[in-house]
Amino acid sequence: MRIRFTKMQGAGNDFVVLDETRALLGLTPAQYRFLADRHFGVGADQVLSVRPSPAPGIDFEYVIHNADGGEVEQCGNGARCFVRFVRDKHLTERDSVKVQTRSGLIEPRLTADGRVTVDMGPPVFDPSKVPFDAAGLSPQPDGSWEKWHLALGTSADAAMISVAILSMGNPHAVQEVGDVDTAPVGTQGPLVEHHPRFPNRVNAGFMQVVSRSRIRLRVWERGAGETLACGTGACAAVVAGIRLGRLDARVDVETRGGPLTIEWAGGSAPVLMTGPAVTVFEGEIEVPES
Numbered sequence: 001m002r003i004r005f006t007k008m009q010g011a012g013n014d015f016v017v018l019d020e021t022r023a024l025l026g027l028t029p030a031q032y033r034f035l036a037d038r039h040f041g042v043g044a045d046q047v048l049s050v051r052p053s054p055a056p057g058i059d060f061e062y063v064i065h066n067a068d069g070g071e072v073e074q075c076g077n078g079a080r081c082f083v084r085f086v087r088d089k090h091l092t093e094r095d096s097v098k099v100q101t102r103s104g105l106i107e108p109r110l111t112a113d114g115r116v117t118v119d120m121g122p123p124v125f126d127p128s129k130v131p132f133d134a135a136g137l138s139p140q141p142d143g144s145w146e147k148w149h150l151a152l153g154t155s156a157d158a159a160m161i162s163v164a165i166l167s168m169g170n171p172h173a174v175q176e177v178g179d180v181d182t183a184p185v186g187t188q189g190p191l192v193e194h195h196p197r198f199p200n201r202v203n204a205g206f207m208q209v210v211s212r213s214r215i216r217l218r219v220w221e222r223g224a225g226e227t228l229a230c231g232t233g234a235c236a237a238v239v240a241g242i243r244l245g246r247l248d249a250r251v252d253v254e255t256r257g258g259p260l261t262i263e264w265a266g267g268s269a270p271v272l273m274t275g276p277a278v279t280v281f282e283g284e285i286e287v288p289e290s
């Protein structure tokens, strides 16, 4: 099967974007993996499928697959690329669109300076909804909130980590580190991702608090490994930092792929994420049957 695609990036988190508004392509997990493969396919952290409205009052549906072929609930940097894509392709003439994702409605909006702001909805803290299996564990008070202590591995010398756990539609475990440049992202990231307390696996964030309005962040993403930026990871880290009492309501996030700005007023207020969304190139590729 030969398909057209658009390659996009938001703060270096890169995507293959597919227009399925007229017909679904019916790709298999192996075909998503092929498209995301940096050697044999196009190369991407996630594949984003743009689908028609599933219900009145909603403009589009947005389906996300990680590079490992698994479907996931949410993708923040992808949401910004999504609205840029539907505008550039004239699938809508609106600057603000309501988009159905697996984890609910989000609303990305093109701003006058060319960036995109996304209403990502409120964070979720109930462990069972992350989901995080907290049976038999007690959270440890930390600042104005709490963290969970987890052992990475089963050996006697297993590293203990202390994480804030929450969902931004997808699951996140956020650690505070002294310096993101030397944080053990590549070694601890996969162990956190596959920790048995997270039945659906988890995205592992490593946050360095620089000031009350600035953090540096690296994220080991579930199903993709370390990416240059993770939008929902940035939202999760800032929300965790605000709840712990370390951050103010508006925070600049420095990622390896560029800056994002996250705002959260607390409680059930939505998290707002602002950042870039860029088209890199377009093309066609023969996707093997599988």
Ligand SMILES: N[C@@H](CCC[C@H](N)C(=O)O)C(=O)O
Pocket (backbone or CB within 6 Å): 013, 045, 046, 066, 072, 073, 074, 075, 076, 077, 078, 170, 171, 203, 221, 222, 223, 224, 227, 229, 230, 231, 232, 233
């Ligand atoms: N890169 C994304 C998140 C993509 C999904 C994530 N890897 C997961 O499995 O939940 C973002 O910008 O939020």
